[in-house]
Amino acid sequence: MLGVLGEVIWPGVGGKILIVAVMLSTIATLETTLIQVTRTLFAMGRDHTIPAAFGHSHPKWRTPAFATLVVVGVSLVLFIGSNFLGSIGEILNNAISSIGLQIAFYYALAGIAVVVAYRKIIFKSVKxxxxxxxxxxxGALFMVWIFVVSIPSLDTIVVVIGIGAxxxxxxxxxxxxxKGKAYFSRRPLELPDELDATAPAGVDDAPVK
Incomplete structure (x- = not known):
């Protein structure tokens, strides 16, 4: 398919160049995804919100080696499992749909967390x-609505994957x-001056990086 498209756009070597370009783009996307997930796991392990092993870096390369190995292992399991559970396209479609369900839940939870975390200073000013x-x-109410109304329109397997995860x-x-209660209890954002002045005493003021 790519070869045919490449021949139409750029006859001759066009098909081969297009295939190589798509391959390189796919590799770059996989590397970006790997870096993002492993860094998240590394930060959570460092803050003791998941097992501390995820927060250890390689002594020589200074990379989150354990987190990287775990992500690679999970990816291999899913890839091998896809050969027995159905076509890769079908699995990816179900996974993407379930991720959309999880994103709606996540953003709803994030909106609720903001209101709850800063409830003592919400009425200090109009802003x-x-x-x-x-x-x-x-925003939280809207995402909850999206989450609820989406469930009946999704396949059972998508709902099971999304809610099950x-x-x-x-x-x-x-x-x-x-173990990580102090991490969850601190203010997640660096507040402006007018909010800092009314923040509860004894709360860590260091910005999260």
Whole structure:
């Protein structure tokens, strides 16, 4: 298919060049995804919100080696499993649909977290009320609505994957809540001066990087 398209756009070597370009683009995308996921796991392991092994870096290369190996292992399992569970296209379609469901839940949770975390200063000013209270709350309600109305239109396998993955996340959250309670309790954002002045005493003011 790519070869035919390349011949139409650029006869001769066009098909071969297009195939190489797509291959390089795919490799770059995979590398970007790998870096993003491993860095997230590394940061969570460092902050003790998941097992501390994820927060260890390679002594020589200074990369999140354990997190990288775990991600590669999971990817291989999913790739091999795709040969037995159905076509790769079908699995990717179900995975993408389930991720959309999870994203709606995640953003709803993020909006609720903002309101709850800053509830003591929401009514300190009109700006606080709009940008810390009203806007995140409306966004959370909208995403909850999207989450709920999307479920009936999705295939059963998509709903099971999406909600099942969310449910699995409860397990590590419970296991590491006590160990990482200070991380979850601190302010997640660096606040403007007018908010800092009214922030609860004893809360870490260092910005999260």
């Amino acid at each position: 606080n009320f709009i940008f810390i209270g009203l806007w995140p709350a409306l 969310l449910a699995l996340g409860i397990v590590p959250m419970i296991l590491f809540w006590k």
